[in-house]
Amino acid sequence: MEDDKQIIRNWIKEHQISEVEVLVPDLTGNARGKFIPAHQFLNDTYPKLPESILVQTVTGEYSDEHWDFVEPTDTDMLLKPDVSTLRVVPWAREPTAQLIHDCYTMDGKLHPLASRTILRKVLDAYAALGLKPVIAPEVEFYLVSRNTDADIELIPPIGRSGRRESARLSYSIDAVSEFEDFVEDMYEYADAQQLQVDTLIHENGAAQMEINFRHGDPMSLADQVFVFKRTVRETAFKHDMYATFMAKPMKIEPGSAMHIHQSLIDIKTGRNVFADENGKFTDTLLSYIAGLQRYTPELISLYAPNVNSYRRLAPDIAAPINLNWGFDNRTTAFRVPHSEPTATRVENRFPGADANPYLAIAASLASGLLGMQKQLQPSEPHSGTANEDDVEVARTLEEGLRNLRMTPELCDLFGDLFLRAYTAVKLDEFEEFNQVISSWEREHLLLQV
Known part of the structure; x- marks a missing residue:
């Protein structure tokens, strides 16, 4: 891991990076994370994010069983960078790097709810x-x-x-x-x-x-x-x-x-x-x-x-x-x-x-x-x-x-925990969608049933 950190330090210096996007793929496959100034990112601590972001619905809500899958205290998880994903952000105004991170529990294990963890297990x-x-x-x-x-x-x-x-x-x-x-x-x-x-x-x-x-x-x-x-x-x-x-x-x-x-x-x-x-x-x-x-x-x-x-x-x-x-x-x-x-x-x-x-x-x-x-x-x-x-x-x-x-x-x-969490999140999305009355229903059922 020390070698990886040195590679990242050298790369950021070489590309004169001023900001780093710390990225985590969420359940939908979209980017969650934070922006960190490059000099702060290069210190020896790992970034952290609340583990609850891994079980949010596509609308940003949480299922009723939310606390069955993450700690009720909404604890943090550690983010460890994958040096192979280090890239520039070509559309950014300032020299910016993006770096995908793996999610770990606070005791150092790959987080069971993270998408990259699931693929890694397979x-x-x-x-x-x-x-x-x-x-x-x-x-x-x-x-x-x-x-x-x-x-x-x-x-x-x-x-x-x-x-x-x-x-x-x-x-x-x-x-x-x-x-x-x-x-x-x-x-x-x-x-x-x-x-x-x-x-x-x-x-x-x-x-x-x-x-x-x-x-x-x-x-x-x-x-x-x-x-x-x-x-x-x-x-x-x-x-x-x-x-x-x-x-x-x-x-x-x-x-x-x-x-x-x-x-x-x-x-x-x-x-x-x-x-x-x-x-x-x-x-x-x-x-x-x-x-x-x-x-x-x-x-x-x-x-x-x-x-x-x-x-x-x-x-x-x-x-x-x-x-x-x-x-x-x-x-x-x-x-x-x-x-x-x-x-x-x-x-x-x-x-x-x-x-x-x-x-x-x-x-x-x-x-x-x-x-x-x-x-x-x-x-x-x-x-x-x-x-x-x-x-x-x-x-x-x-x-x-x-x-x-x-x-x-x-x-x-x-992992049964992941499959239970995935099911709960997606069922919540389905039920929320089911509450929407469509124009088709108003067109064909309003006066004809």
């Missing part, structure tokens, strides 16, 4: 088996006109042509060029933060974009998605727009996903264990897929964590609604793309763009891990259009939470 379980997961996220988002009235529906922003998009423009080069200034600044900010972003495409929705990340270490990629979401929002503000990662922000447009490609490397040999030396799919890959099929119904609320998330997971929408898998079949939930044997992987298409990247990645990897350990067998690969089959997953957040704690091995892996 990765440790893989390491114990001599395996290293490799992932590559694909993150979708919308650009929308500035909207300060929550009662007004979102609309696409005006591009450089002076017009708004109104057609399906998947993979359109010209449609991306409509927002050329935004794209250039986004890439500039991403480069300044050493984010491993790769391809940018225009997705199916109006002013909907997708960024693909290069494959790599799951914790590093979760950190990068966490930083990337802040980056895109800040870039959009600069250009008088909003960027949203809501799963289904507009009624007539498709939802936004965070697809997760994943493979496994044998630590000793460096070989991808999903394919043999002849390029044939292994039993390990099949069991991994079977694990995704088996545990997704119980973990769906980690892929679809908000009341809005389930508007995306609907029939006739470009998102999975059942547990089918297939070869290069984008209508299935779990897709095995055509690739070289060394790049053999499975893509989990369930997670929404609104998911906490640490928890979504942990859930996906945990499902595959348990599938391999139990040597589960998947269904036959689906060769047709999977979204014409029956719905097999929850359609509401409340339904998605019902079975979250039903499997002992998942409770062991994630």
Whole structure:
């Protein structure tokens, strides 16, 4: 740890940093923390934050069971920096650093309610088996006109042509060029933060974009998605727009996903264990897929964590609604793309763009891990259009939470305390949302029932 502190000191001095953002991903995957002057940050004490921030709802409220998960005294937790996450804040006025921290209890243990802790536990379980997961996220988002009235529906922003998009423009080069200034600044900010972003495409929705990340270490990629979401929002503000990662922000447009490609490397040999030396799919890959099929119904609320998330997971929408898998079949939930044997992987298409990247990645990897350990067998690969089959997953957040704690091995892996806290927080959000009377209800039920 002393070596890490010295690295941070040298880096801050080299970049003439005047302020440090101490960051902690909360339950929603958003940044909590504090701003600390650089000279104060460099003293020998660790920053502290109240542990209660880890169990706040998306509205900033607390569930009735709040004190069952944290100390009634609302004690502090210690924050220890991860030196690998040290980055500049390219949109800040003054030279500013950002640094993601792990959360520890006051007795020095990783905090059981922190998102990074959950992913770390899953990765440790893989390491114990001599395996290293490799992932590559694909993150979708919308650009929308500035909207300060929550009662007004979102609309696409005006591009450089002076017009708004109104057609399906998947993979359109010209449609991306409509927002050329935004794209250039986004890439500039991403480069300044050493984010491993790769391809940018225009997705199916109006002013909907997708960024693909290069494959790599799951914790590093979760950190990068966490930083990337802040980056895109800040870039959009600069250009008088909003960027949203809501799963289904507009009624007539498709939802936004965070697809997760994943493979496994044998630590000793460096070989991808999903394919043999002849390029044939292994039993390990099949069991991994079977694990995704088996545990997704119980973990769906980690892929679809908000009341809005389930508007995306609907029939006739470009998102999975059942547990089918297939070869290069984008209508299935779990897709095995055509690739070289060394790049053999499975893509989990369930997670929404609104998911906490640490928890979504942990859930996906945990499902595959348990599938391999139990040597589960998947269904036959689906060769047709999977979204014409029956719905097999929850359609509401409340339904998605019902079975979250039903499997002992998942409770062991994630920690029962975390799963209880997550359930309580998300049920509180669901009940708060349920109190809102929608315009549809007023339109169709006010005088007709």
